[in-house]
Structures are given as structure tokens and as C-alpha cells.
């Protein structure tokens with residue numbers, strides 16, 4: 001091939017409602033995903049209608065705290081621009097022209113919109129880059145399957161490279177370590193504060209069925225603690241955002257906040273499974289759990305920002321993109337024992 005290869009990088013995330021009227025259809029799309037509610041149709045469709053209608057008022061209140069909609073899309077666009085800049089600097093010694101596209105799972109811009117844009121741009125190759133550092137069937141796998149459907153319908157023929165996950169990517173880890181250090185000082189130092197890594201929870205059943213998410217979250221936390229290298233650091237991983245009647249993995253973040261209050265421990269809270277600010281950081285962690293921390297007597301509560309456009313993190317994403325281009329299948333950098341890569345199955349359309 002002559003000239004520069006045109007590489008479309010598809011940034012995948014969950015998406016969020018952009019206005020109050022979008023909250024219920026966004027929730028319907030989420031609960032109607034067979035990766036989220038694992039029952040066949042027509043039952044899933046009917047249940048999704050029911051739950052989305054019932055949850056919409058609560059969710060609208062959550063998004064009202066953010067001015068009516070989620071900031072996830074503009075923040076993901078900023079990550080895309082930062083990644084394009086880093087890749088333009090490196091651009092594999094001028095061999096590639098990289099452009100980012102957003103494919104959100106449950107609200108605009110959907111994978112279909114991204115696939116049409118990628119086709120119109122004339123991509124030679126495509127890299128699927130989930131903004132989920134940890135692989136889950138509920139998030140990453142669902143996005144991959146949705147992309148393969150959308151790309152098929154759009155008649156996209158360019159070869160696809162897939163990044164599975166990156167729980168211990170050095171830039172991801174060092175960015176968090178860099179954000180945690182000053183937060184620990186603000187909370188009174190490592191003698192007085194506990195680091196609470198708070199990840200999105202999942203139903204226990206999903207993990208028991210082989211989802212690697214929880215094991216990968218734990219790998220990230222251990223890697224960050226190692227990078228911090230603070231002797232005797234007090235830290236704990238916990239899980240937030242539970243919805244629905246099923247039993248979820250734990251310990252639950254709210255229970256850990258109450259425990260810290262009872263023990264007189266200050267907290268540094270790290271949103272470990274989210275790379276952008278959104279309702280679950282800005283509302284759940286900052287407003288709801290900030291209040292719970294005050295009521296529980298936690299002496300100091302400092303929330304660490306999501307990695308967003310931190311240079312180390314974006315450099316790490318750029319490395320993953322370039323590595324994936326040398327890789328014809330799924331780039332699965334996590335060869336740790338116990339890692340079960342299901343990304344191949346997802347892109348092959350096997351569930």
C-alpha cells in the first residue's frame with residue numbers, strides 16, 4: 001500500500017442521555033440488551049419497558065444534578081481529540097492517519113452512526129478501543145457484538161483490530177497513581193486515610209458464569225498499589241451502582257464508607273472502572289456518597305478524578321492502538337493467569 005494508512009479508532013462506551021426526554025429510551029435500550037437482562041424475547045422487551053418506565057424518574061433526578069444530561073459524550077470526544085494528537089505526533093513515523101469515532105451502546109452516537117462515518121471517511125483499517133479498561137460481557141462484549149452488527153449492515157469491509165482490555169496498562173496505572181498521591185495528602189496522609197477503589201458492580205451470577213471483569217478490576221487495584229509503593233498503605237476494592245433485585249458482587253461501596261466512619265478512617269475514593277466523569281462519579285460518588293461519608297463520621301472524603309485526558313493514560317491508549325495494528329486478531333495484553341479472553345467469541349458472534 002502506498003501513502004498513509006487511514007486508521008479509524010472506534011471509541012466505545014456506554015453513552016448517556018443528552019436531555020431529560022432521552023432518559024427513558026436510554027434506560028430502555030440498556031435493559032433491553034441481552035447482555036444486561038439475560039432472558040429471551042418477548043419477555044426481555046416487556047421487562048425493559050417496565051423497568052425503564054419505573055426507573056426513569058429516579059434517573060432523571062440523577063441527571064438533573066448534571067443539568068439534565070450526561071457529560072459522557074463531550075468528555076469522550078475530548079479523549080478522542082487527545083488520542084488523535086498523540087498519534088499525530090507519533091503517527092508510526094508518518095505511516096498512519098488516525099481519526100477517532102464514537103460508538104455509544106445505549107444512546108447517540110450509536111454504533112450505526114459511527115459505522116456510517118467510518119465508511120464515509122474511507123478507513124483502510126479499524127481499531128475497536130473500548131473505554132472500559134476491564135473486559136465484561138455486559139459492557140465490552142456487548143459493544144463488540146453491536147459494532148459487528150452495525151458494521152455488517154453498513155457494508156464496512158476494512159479489517160478490524162480489537163483491543164480487549166487493559167487493566168494493568170502502565171500509563172493507565174501510573175495516571176491513577178499520580179492522581180492518588182496528592183489526594184492521600186489532602187486526606188491527611190497514608191497513616192490516616194484508606195484508599196477505596198470503587199468499581200461498577202455486577203450481578204454475582206455474571207461473574208460465576210465466567211466474566212473476567214472482577215478479576216481484572218482486582219489486577220488494576222493491585223498494580224496501582226504496587227506503583228504507589230507506600231509501606232503499610234490501607235486500601236480496599238469495592239463495588240457501586242447496584243440496581244435490580246439480584247445479588248451483586250461486593251463489598252458494596254456504601255458499606256465500606258460506613259465502616260470507614262465507624263473506624264474513624266479518612267477516605268480517598270478512586271473510580272477505578274470508569275475513565276470519564278459521568279453520573280456514577282459526579283452524582284453517586286460525589287453527592288450521594290459524599291453525604292453518606294459526612295453522616296457516617298468519615299473525617300475526610302477526597303474523590304480522585306477519573307483518568308479522562310491524563311497524558312499517561314492517553315499515551316497508553318495510543319500504545320494499545322499501535323500494538324493492535326500489528327495484531328490481526330484480538331489484542332489481549334492481559335496474559336495474567338486466570339484471564340479468560342472472551343473477545344474472540346464476541347467478534348465471532350458466538351454468545
Ligand SMILES: C=CC1=C(C)c2cc3[nH]c(cc4nc(cc5[nH]c(cc1n2)c(C)c5CCC(=O)O)C(CCC(=O)O)=C4C)c(C)c3C=C
Nearest residue numbers: 014015016059070072136138139200202243273278279280
Ligand atoms: C442492571 C444493570 C447494569 C449493569 C450490569 C451495568 C454494568 C456496568 N455499567 C457500567 C458503566 C456505566 N453505567 C452507567 C449507567 C447505568 N448503568 C445501569 C445499569 C447497569 N450497569 C443503569 C440503570 C444506568 C443509568 C443510570 C441510573 O439509572 O442509575 C454509565 C453512564 C451513565 C452516564 O452518566 O452517562 C456508565 C459509564 C459498567 C462499567 C458496568 C459493568 C462493568
Ligand SMILES: [Fe+2]
Nearest residue numbers: 014200241280
Ligand atoms: Fe452501569
Ligand SMILES: [Fe+2]
Nearest residue numbers: 164332341342
Ligand atoms: Fe482478553
